[in-house]
Amino acid sequence: MSYTYKRLDKDDVALLLVDHQAGLLSLVRDFNPDEFKNNVLAVADIAKYFNIPAILTTSFEDGPNGPMVPELKEAFPDAAYIPRPGQINAWDNEDFVKAVKDTGKKQLLIAGVVTEVCVAFPALSALEEGYEVFVVTDASGTFNQTTRDAAWDRMSQAGAQLMSWFGVASELHRDWRNDIEGFGGILGGHLPAYANLIQSRTSAEKG
Amino acid sequence: MSYTYKRLDKDDVALLLVDHQAGLLSLVRDFNPDEFKNNVLAVADIAKYFNIPAILTTSFEDGPNGPMVPELKEAFPDAAYIPRPGQINAWDNEDFVKAVKDTGKKQLLIAGVVTEVCVAFPALSALEEGYEVFVVTDASGTFNQTTRDAAWDRMSQAGAQLMSWFGVASELHRDWRNDIEGFGGILGGHLPAYANLIQSRTSAEKG
């Protein structure tokens, strides 16, 4: 009954950003808004930093769900962008699945709003097709913690790995020596406490 | 070790509403009463919307447990209604099991009060008989969160899938295009934040 560590590999992973839309975001209440915005933008910065192919998708942009938040669109100007005409599970949309397959990656990082639907449904579909699925839990939001707990359990029992954006960044980077400045910049930009450490250090060294 | 996504199918699922009785509801304290009432009625609306056969059951209506809440009886006037003479596990009642089997469905959505008894017991019995079991966690209530956590763990480890009413609705609907108005109506009726989105949208479009 041996265990294989399915480890994020920057060369074999794609990022799926599902339904981070202005209207839907008003439903998210398991994170406070400042924290959640920061987490989502951190994921975007990570994907860009590691040149991970991203696929963006939305549902009903022209209705109450609203448009995808502009920061994400701007972060990935060349990414596949799939406004779904109606499918709730992004995996039910052929264009979306094709875009995933076209990346040629076997690992999928998924974040979205709301967790138990926009994240869980494609996560379970992708697991069924044999992908290794990693949920960015803190860039995925929903109505409350009870709903989140249930969604996490369903995905975890199906074999998805639950991670945080910081864990994702660290598992992808592997070694600080690959680029100290760049990686430190991501941490400093999204972890105020880490930025303070950097600043205190710099100040002391100048001291 | 492949994974199969057991996905709710509106044509192959039945809903079991177990012991949502006026007395027993006073025991529920892992949700506030407004939220819990809304969640339970949302499940009822979902089942009606998708024409999912419902089975209602109660224990000891004539004692302190009290009568089933009238909203549920009214929602399903033609549903099987099984007041159990004594069995705590609804699955120990032959009429109840027969009603389940008569639906011919292999998926069961279960909600009830209290979670670790009225939901967990029939859920485990149904799993043993090979049904796919989906617990509507936020329409199932109990004494406190500690008790709930233990009950969820027991059911999850046995193979039940933990869901929320919103996840259930979304997994059943599959595609907004099947009926935008109707589905939006359910969301708007049970998610005040979504109703606000709709209203803001409408107002803006009118300009």
Add this chain to the structure above:
Amino acid sequence: MSYTYKRLDKDDVALLLVDHQAGLLSLVRDFNPDEFKNNVLAVADIAKYFNIPAILTTSFEDGPNGPMVPELKEAFPDAAYIPRPGQINAWDNEDFVKAVKDTGKKQLLIAGVVTEVCVAFPALSALEEGYEVFVVTDASGTFNQTTRDAAWDRMSQAGAQLMSWFGVASELHRDWRNDIEGFGGILGGHLPAYANLIQSRTSAEKG
């Protein structure tokens, strides 16, 4: 240093509903949405029941703040309705103050969104002008509990009385014998736990 109990008097009180607008409501996170919607509608029902004059006001309906929620407009079709062209403190709007003064009441019940601005500002202004101010705390929402705590403290120190909708209803009604059915109806309609008590009682009496 004697104390005078400033007690709500249904014949000497007006209700101010400030900025319960569809957009602004998405900012409220110190209550869950089901609970908050219920609380606000309970206040509306109470005012109607006791024939308390209501004054409704909004800020920037045509912008992101959105329109006042339709339930409130429908509840008070004949109430003074003052869409403020820009004043943040409703009391800075002459029409609003005139509407308040026209009621001829010396007690003001205030509820609104968000608490530290739309409620606190007119509450403090009204206190300065000698009104007795009662804040309906659970029909007033804001960003988080920290913000709320500060707002409550500011208003309480200024002399406002902090109440809940249930306390308001009870202090206004004074005596069940004034109308058992009507008052019980309000409680049953907005307190699911009380509705369950009524139902259990009725069931037992039929028993």
Add this chain to the structure above:
Amino acid sequence: MSYTYKRLDKDDVALLLVDHQAGLLSLVRDFNPDEFKNNVLAVADIAKYFNIPAILTTSFEDGPNGPMVPELKEAFPDAAYIPRPGQINAWDNEDFVKAVKDTGKKQLLIAGVVTEVCVAFPALSALEEGYEVFVVTDASGTFNQTTRDAAWDRMSQAGAQLMSWFGVASELHRDWRNDIEGFGGILGGHLPAYANLIQSRTSAEKG
């Protein structure tokens, strides 16, 4: 601006138990039921121990509010018992006020359900009449902590002193030497952690 310590005096205090009724208790959710039951019974034991006159009152016993819990009736078989025909504020009932005045005490301990109505209203009325009012906060329950916070603030600002049953017992007893066994018995009976201390001590002394 000198301060006078209004201190509970066992010879000058009466206890008011307001609406601890079986139905209303199902509304209490700012304490868990085990804890609240213990707190209320502790107050009863304290009053009996110190021979403090108690006045019991209920509202609408014959309706959904239900009967007063039997433990309290049994604890005070000879106490004034005033089932109010309709008055929500017990102080609006002449018999109740007469019973209070007949005790000849100037201090009033008040506990009841729910806090913002059944406790706060008579507390404010009594303060207005010049009584020293002490609220037994942990034997008074209500719908949730938000409601409680508002009710506490209103009473505190009016001059009521907020206490707990343990504080009440200790302030009344003044000196352990008055009766070590009896007072220790009350603590041991209502504080499991104190009972454990007694038992550990006894065991250790036996060696």
Add this chain to the structure above:
Amino acid sequence: MSYTYKRLDKDDVALLLVDHQAGLLSLVRDFNPDEFKNNVLAVADIAKYFNIPAILTTSFEDGPNGPMVPELKEAFPDAAYIPRPGQINAWDNEDFVKAVKDTGKKQLLIAGVVTEVCVAFPALSALEEGYEVFVVTDASGTFNQTTRDAAWDRMSQAGAQLMSWFGVASELHRDWRNDIEGFGGILGGHLPAYANLIQSRTSAEKG
């Protein structure tokens, strides 16, 4: 991959009460003391009611851990009582294991203090020996919720079933008709909210 519902059977289960000692109880902080005392005594009442053989054990009674709480000793005057001379895992004590085996039962209900040691260790040992293990989670206490979460996870992953005393009672009783009065008495004695339901019902019926 079929699932078998391992269901508590009153004729095939023994109860292990591990280290509910006066000193150790002062360490328990994941429940408030009133609630925890009630839960433990509920388990005792359940075992007595169903004539389930109980085994009581303690560690170092003569030291700081203190004596077993007297209520448990009194509840089971004829039970096997095994004061362990030093073994931390009760299963390392031959007398204890012998007592378990002498019951001839294949199901074990375990409760104890503290959860991650006194409950988890014998639970894992018993699972290894093929017993079906049911943890009474709310009659087992420890230092804080973090510690509890880890302990629950370890036991659950090993195959123990996490239950609550109410779930245990209900799964054992199976059918109210086996004895309505007796079972109702246990519920009423340990669930104040259920006692209130009974009382309200009785009162209404007398009406």
Add this chain to the structure above:
Amino acid sequence: MSYTYKRLDKDDVALLLVDHQAGLLSLVRDFNPDEFKNNVLAVADIAKYFNIPAILTTSFEDGPNGPMVPELKEAFPDAAYIPRPGQINAWDNEDFVKAVKDTGKKQLLIAGVVTEVCVAFPALSALEEGYEVFVVTDASGTFNQTTRDAAWDRMSQAGAQLMSWFGVASELHRDWRNDIEGFGGILGGHLPAYANLIQSRTSAEKG
């Protein structure tokens, strides 16, 4: 006993930013870091927007307390900047008091780290000297909520008004018509939920 509404006046207020230093910020745990950073920067943006004179001060920059966070120094390049050589209460530093007096304002907005020291001490000193003091509670942080609650109570009882950055901004602006774009920009920049409202609105209007 009339009440005077001491209302923030943009022409008569100065802002004191006390000890937001990189090291000290690591002590703040009553807010999460993302939220706190946002709140502090919001205060800075507000002061700049309204041309409120700011005074920045630090304690022991060259030691573990670390340098003031660069964003604040950059926000107020021309502000009085007073690195205190040792005084813990900024008001004990003559240069600081002089800078305050030089502003000629009678209202002081204070934010700092940690709340019970760096905010409370100068707040109490300023109150003693007759200033109107407004604490920006959500831009002031400390070790935990217990410490914060005590600090708030001390300042409130002394006459300081507890506010949030959003309340401050709104009370200063008074009327949206003074500048819709600018004020909306501050809200959108620091309230992700408000930015979403703006974006949804814009999108809908384009429709």
Add this chain to the structure above:
Amino acid sequence: MSYTYKRLDKDDVALLLVDHQAGLLSLVRDFNPDEFKNNVLAVADIAKYFNIPAILTTSFEDGPNGPMVPELKEAFPDAAYIPRPGQINAWDNEDFVKAVKDTGKKQLLIAGVVTEVCVAFPALSALEEGYEVFVVTDASGTFNQTTRDAAWDRMSQAGAQLMSWFGVASELHRDWRNDIEGFGGILGGHLPAYANLIQSRTSAEKG
């Protein structure tokens, strides 16, 4: 209505440590034990550092309340030590009051267990006699947060100032230049996060 800042003065303050006894400490549950122990010892270190006269008192050392914790006795070997024979309010003990008066100080710092009795009673008595009273809230513990909230309110309304040990230390020290090393040592010894700052700084300076 001018305000006077009653500020801790190291030359005019005495410390009262009331009933920090081994048994009573097991009742404290509004702090976790590690945190509370640290807070109490921090107060002791502060008093020693500033040569503040301390008065220690206990109730019933020979019973379940247990002995005063040894760290406090050792910290103040020459302090007045008053084991009260029975008085619950330390101020009812003549020796205690004499010890307080003998210090000749007009300010009193009080910490104790439990807050609503052992702290609140002498605090209110001392206020009545004209002392300036400062409660060290985080070195004072009780059964739960509800009880604490009520106790804090009672003391605050009577005029006591609520502080934390860190606030006390800082208000006493006034200026780092009085002794950087010594004061930093107290902070480092009782604030792990501050110790980390010191260590990081030292490390960086060494480079």
Add this chain to the structure above:
Amino acid sequence: MSYTYKRLDKDDVALLLVDHQAGLLSLVRDFNPDEFKNNVLAVADIAKYFNIPAILTTSFEDGPNGPMVPELKEAFPDAAYIPRPGQINAWDNEDFVKAVKDTGKKQLLIAGVVTEVCVAFPALSALEEGYEVFVVTDASGTFNQTTRDAAWDRMSQAGAQLMSWFGVASELHRDWRNDIEGFGGILGGHLPAYANLIQSRTSAEKG
């Protein structure tokens, strides 16, 4: 499907302390600092007591992460100490893996900062290589509880056992008779509540 209890064996276990560095510790917010410091030092004391080989490792000591906390370095002066030049997953560092293998143990206790990276990554790597992995959950810290929950789930699903330092100590010691004094000393030193029990006991025995 038999279960094997993988039980900590003091003769077959090594301890990995990963990145408890002064800077990184400022990121930990799922424990309060006093509690976390105590937990980490408890683990160190346990390892020393049982002569368990420890391996200490750090990442980027010379940058913002800061130096390892001195208490740990002092606790294990002869332990393997591996400052990693860049690898984020300690298991990617050959010296670290060699040090682990050199211990010849098959069980690994891991604690570190932050949980989802510095603990989870080597834990998963070690599981893949066939080690039995035990996470000391309460000596491992991270940004918040959400992040922790995800990290625990990932490790638990991979087969790691989640423990607490107290569980670790107890499972290693097995039998109090191996050394009552020494083991009691560890408990008393790191569990204030247990120290109080010891002291009360001793006091009582002296009588």
